[in-house]
Amino acid sequence: xxxxxxxxxxxxxxxxxxxxxxxxxxxxxxxxxxxxxxxxxxxxxxxxxxxxxxxxxxxxxxxxxxxxxxxxxxxxxxxxxxxxxxxxxxxxxxxxxxxxxxxxxxxxxxxxxxxxxxxxxxxxxxxxxxxxxxxxxxxx
Numbered sequence: 001x002x003x004x005x006x007x008x009x010x011x012x013x014x015x016x017x018x019x020x021x022x023x024x025x026x027x028x029x030x031x032x033x034x035x036x037x038x039x040x041x042x043x044x045x046x047x048x049x050x051x052x053x054x055x056x057x058x059x060x061x062x063x064x065x066x067x068x069x070x071x072x073x074x075x076x077x078x079x080x081x082x083x084x085x086x087x088x089x090x091x092x093x094x095x096x097x098x099x100x101x102x103x104x105x106x107x108x109x110x111x112x113x114x115x116x117x118x119x120x121x122x123x124x125x126x127x128x129x130x131x132x133x134x135x136x137x138x139x140x
Contacts (some may be wrong), residue, residue, distance in 0.1 A: 001074050003053025006046045006086035013085055017044065020103070024085055033083060034114050038107035039076060041099055046086060049095035052077055058097035062104055069109050076111040083115060 008015055008024070015024045022040040025032040035043055045055050056073055059065055066072075080086045 001052060001056070001070070001077070003051045003056075005049065005051050005089050005092040006077075006080070007089045007092075008047060009084055009087045026084070030117075031083075032116050033085060034116065036107050036110075036112040037103045038109070039111035039113055041103050042073075042076065042111050043080070045095075045097045045099070046080075049092045050097035051092075051094070054095070054097040055099070058099045059104060059109070062099065062101045062109075064105065064109075066109050072110055076113060079113045083113070085113070 012026055012028050013024050014027060015022060017023075017040060020037040020040055022035040022043050023032060024035075042055055045058075046052075050058075052073075056070065059069060059073070081088075
């Protein structure tokens, strides 16, 4: 896997991290994504400027990391890119990745990104989607 830097696609995605779990909402589709704690830790490192190579190295340095972790990591990053949650960026200042070994072990070194479509209609029913950039929200 080629080492790359990524960041949240802020033009379309809204992110919140609560109690170690990231929830990301695609404002154009109404689909949202939830990460487990280990996936959230990887996502946070990406957001803070760590490259995929730096994150991979940090996790591989944890005692007990399974042999198949690199494949799991590639699948996770591919899902973030495929769901268009993150976009590649160039020129980020290098940053050492920091992964809590307890979080990695708790989730068995498996970062997860789950896609949820169950509230699309509710998200689009919210009048915030009807806000004009120049004039604001004008309820009828």
